[in-house]
Amino acid sequence: MQNKELIKLALEAAQNAYAPYSKFHVGAAVLFDDGQVVTGCNVENASYGLSLCAERNAISTAVAQGIASQVKKIAIASLEADKCAPCGACRQWIYEFSKDAIIVLKDGDEMVEYTISELLPCSFGKEFLL
Numbered sequence: 689m690q691n692k693e694l695i696k697l698a699l700e701a702a703q704n705a706y707a708p709y710s711k712f713h714v715g716a717a718v719l720f721d722d723g724q725v726v727t728g729c730n731v732e733n734a735s736y737g738l739s740l741c742a743e744r745n746a747i748s749t750a751v752a753q754g755i756a757s758q759v760k761k762i763a764i765a766s767l768e769a770d771k772c773a774p775c776g777a778c779r780q781w782i783y784e785f786s787k788d789a790i791i792v793l794k795d796g797d798e799m800v801e802y803t804i805s806e807l808l809p810c811s812f813g814k815e816f817l818l
């Protein structure tokens with residue numbers, strides 16, 4: 689799947705965001721190695737710190753669906769920002785499901801790619817524990 693299509697799916701998911709507090713709507717679309725795509729949006733809470741980011745929503749939805757494949761790419765986009773980079777917690781979650789994941793961001797009308805190791809250098813992962 690092309691980056692542009694993946695970003696389109698992320699933007700569609702962002703339309704469903706529950707973000708009454710920040711009014712910042714984020715969507716994520718995860719492409720797995722087996723070709724499956726799962727999307728998620730941010731879900732906020734009156735107890736602000738309990739809010740869930742779009743990326744973690746998408747990844748946990750995929751786990752709940754039984755997807756056991758590795759994350760190949762994850763596209764992230766916001767309805768409000770030209771470019772929306774993943775927060776630190778989401779970088780750690782992405783790394784859990786592939787240390788080779790590619791992060792695709794909409795940057796205005798362009799798409800930019802980063803590797804998870806660029807965004808989360810010297811990371812802690814399951815390889816430490818195995």
Ligand code: THU
Pocket residue numbers: 707710712714729730731732739740741742743773774775778
């Ligand atoms: N947000 C995400 O969904 N993903 C990120 O990586 C950064 C932040 C959400 C959380 C909160 O609902 C809103 O954006 C404002 O921080």
